[in-house]
Amino acid sequence: MSVRPDFAMLQYTLSMDDLIKVLNVNKEFNVDVYPALLIITNRSARVISRILNTEVQVRPDPIGDAVNRLVNY
Numbered sequence: 001m002s003v004r005p006d007f008a009m010l011q012y013t014l015s016m017d018d019l020i021k022v023l024n025v026n027k028e029f030n031v032d033v034y035p036a037l038l039i040i041t042n043r044s045a046r047v048i049s050r051i052l053n054t055e056v057q058v059r060p061d062p063i064g065d066a067v068n069r070l071v072n073y
Contacts, residue, residue, distance in 0.1 A: 004029075004031070006031070006032070008025075008031055008032070008033045008034070009033075009034050009036070010022055010033055010034065010035040010036060011036070012036050012038060012048065012051055012052060013035065013036075013052070019035060022035060037066055037069070037070055038066065039062050039063060039065075039066045040056055040057075040058055040059065040062055040065065040066070041058065041062045042058050045057075045058045
């Protein structure tokens with residue numbers, strides 16, 4: 001962070017605690033941080049579960065679910 005980047009990308013996460021940490025980084029360093037917005041489908045859930053090392057649930061409306069997570073962020 002000492003080089004003062006214009007922005008940073010967040011790795012995949014489903015944790016609201018991680019997203020709150022992102023807000024703190026944004027406030028402390030004044031750097032825009034962009035989290036990845038995961039659209040969890042039957043196919044992607046297997047891959048995302050392996051990446052996050054946790055079981056990921058597929059919602060009936062994957063796009064609506066992703067939008068809700070974004071709006072509630």
